[in-house]
Amino acid sequence: MADSSKRAEETAIHMPAPPESKSKKHATYTSITKATDPPHVRRGWGRGVAIFDFILRICALVAALAAATTMGTTDQTLPFFTQFLQFQAQYNDFPTFTFFVVANAIAAGYLVLSMPFSIVGIVRPHARGVKLLLIIFDTLLVTFTTSAASAAAAIVYLAHNGNSNSNWLAVCQQFNNFCQRVSGAVVASFIASVIFIFLVLLSAVALSRS
Template sequence: MANRDSITIDVDQETRTAAKLEKVPMLAAPKPAKRGLKKGIAITDFVLRLGAIAAALSAAATMGTADETLPFFTQFFQFEASYDDLPTFMFFVIAMAIVGGYLVLSLPLSIVTIIRPHAAAPRLALLILDTVALTLATSCAAAATSIVYLAHNGNSSANWMAVCQQFTGFCQGASGAVVSSFVAVVLLMLLVALSACALRRT
């Protein structure tokens, strides 16, 4: 009888101990469903990161190769349009290259969040760095958009002429780069939202 009573007491103590641990979030064992959700978020983060890399580097490469030369009367007198003629486009190329480079370097951290879905430190680091990258990408995309708009439509009040009727190839390249940069911006916004959601459920 004494042994049976002691076994019953030990079971009751283990039950109470487990119940106390469940009340402490850091000590409670993660539920399988919650772990699966976090792993799904981490995998989605990795896939979106690959898409953002492609969009950012494509924007930088497209703008960096935007160049067109028009002959004027003779071969020796020509008009040329190139991205490095405008500081805004130069800023765009450098900024998008930095964003693309950062996204490539962030892939190992994203892989860590897949292996360890409940690790908060790498997720917090990604949230902060993604927010900085989003700010940089948004600023350069907005600045380039204003220049592309002026190139297409001009501004009669400032006596700025639309040049896209002459430099069609250059304008198409610059417009494509701007579109690609906004794709990168949208993907970065989703990455920030995913990181915030994952941290909230930690």
């Protein structure tokens, strides 16, 4: 009897312990990752991003308003021999400049309307719906303001340098004040476009971290 029990022990096959499944390893790794990033740290980071988003929107609002008002109030009158015969340049003489004013005015209005949503992002840093809504409209405004600023920049370039092939004269030699103001408006509009790009990138990072 003792010999048979010894033989049974000798012939017993020792099976190795089954390895941990990938799902368990993944769960362990996820729990370790979450442990290294406490909830209050993630919440503080999200609130900081939301505050920076709000500040950028104020800067973009100032730039868009400056572009629209500067272009919309630009005109210059030049006397020619007598005061009864004058040359006048206004922004609405160029359809491109009219589109520029409308585009930047719309951008400024959108920024005013988006600020309450940005404040919601500060109060609730992990509200993904608000960030997704803002990133969609911010992307639309990037293309809108960039197209308006680029079109106006082409007209300003022609006004400064002309085009000898098309016999277009450089009118800025006469309308110097007019050209300076519209050039400043175009620069302000490009600044607003760059800020919109930063807003899109910031919202994308906040969405990936929330």
